[in-house]
């Protein structure tokens with residue numbers, strides 16, 4: 001479970017980025033976090049991971065408070081796919097990058113290898129295994145970045161813009177993979193069709209505050225709500 | 241492809257080199273590290289006029305390059321960006337120290353020139369040895385070995401992150417020069433009026449990038465351990481290598497081989 005209780009945050013004094021944000025995500029739920037550029041989505045993710053200190057309000061994840069004392073345990077349960085894959089991959093090759101997490105958590109090499117192969121297969125990118133990270137294309141890099149996190153098999157999966165820069169085929173593979181995974185998932189994206197395909201519930205963030213929180217079916221059908229917050233209906237609804 | 245891109249590619253090429261397999265590659269990383277440190281200290285300990293005494297020290301790296309299958313020329317090609325810096329170290333010596341120390345036919349060699357050459361050679365030798373260490377070991381195995389030798393976590397992490405930071409910075413330079421040149425067509429290089437903001441941006445951006453990479457490591461359970469590089473105990477052949485290296489350093493340091501050889505022919 002994830003819980004945000006009255007969380008406010010400001011990077012710079014007097015310029016709040018989140019204001020009194022509260023929501024809970026139940027175990028096994030898949031929630032889409034949407035909102036225009038600068039709404040505060042990535043900030044929510046970073047607070048949840050303890051990358052930013054929570055100064056106001058209370059955050060819990062997987063039954064643990066997200067604070068300095070619990071960070072290692074919290075992070076062990078969370079997997080985070082960053083918005084920018086370049087900021088995520090640091091080992092020379094995709095394989096070594098995927099190995100990093102599992103081995104750090106004390107897994108044997110055989111077990112880690114098994115998970116790596118499973119994750120690559122799940123995303124159908126086995127061919128990227130031995131490639132050098134900095135010689136990958138933008139989309140290949142993103143797929144690899146997702147695979148590194150899947151190999152850790154986290155209890156809670158956080159994804160920041162997982163389908164940005166992907167071609168239609170890879171985008172579908174990611175959507176299918178998200179659907180196949182059990183466990184709690186929080187996904188941010190501007191790809192509202194993808195959100196509709198993967199999430200049962202949607203939270204709309206605007207200007208650092210929660211403006212709507214409800215079933216995807218309902219929020220993503222509400223043209224007025226979306227358009228007044230600089231968003232649009234998912235393509236499939238706007239066409240008809 | 242701009243120059244920085246090329247440099248970046250080459251940095252990744254280092255990992256390819258480290259994945260080669262030769263007797264030198266298979267030596268224990270810690271032993272290679274110790275031998276390299278020992279070598280650098282020995283080279284540094286020669287007096288500043290000891291050019292001829294320093295010459296035989298070339299043998300050790302050259303021999304190891306041969307044995308590991310890495311051409312020496314590769315080292316200079318890859319390090320051509322740093323080489324000028326190393327060579328520039330002693331560049332003022334000839335102006336500061338004009339006392340003649342040597343007369344070769346009509347050519348007078350001053351102390352400044354001699355010490356400049358010695359300094360340059362020292363720099364090149366140290367560079368060759370460090371490059372060899374990196375090229376035959378790889379940063380991760382090296383750090384793992386250091387940790388296994390109970391070197392504290394802090395300096396090891398610092399070394400690792402510095403190495404990664406270099407590639408991050410090169411990438412940012414590459415991105416920024418591309419972005420700059422696209423909007424300043426027909427201009428070669430970066431106009432000096434933009435240097436200040438360019439450097440400032442570069443620093444901020446690469447620091448941000450390095451920060452998020454470090455965070456990404458933390459998020460995947462990094463706590464100073466290096467589990468991903470396999471380490472094995474130090475074997476007899478490793479000790480042998482270290483012993484032979486140390487003995488040869490001591491020999492060349494204490495016995496003026498070049499002078500003795502020279503004396504035999506003159």
Ligand SMILES: Nc1ncnc2c1ncn2[C@@H]1O[C@H](COP(=O)(O)OP(=O)(O)OP(=O)(O)O)[C@@H](O)[C@H]1O
Nearest residue numbers: 011012017035036037038039040041042043044083
């Ligand atoms: N390091 C920072 N320092 C200062 N302000 C920041 C920093 N990072 C983000 N902000 C500001 O915080 C606000 C929210 O940023 P955030 O990255 O959370 O937005 P987002 O919803 O993820 O947007 P996007 O859809 O563009 O990814 C923005 O106005 C941004 O300018």
Ligand SMILES: [Mg+2]
Nearest residue numbers: 041042083160
């Ligand atoms: Mg964002």
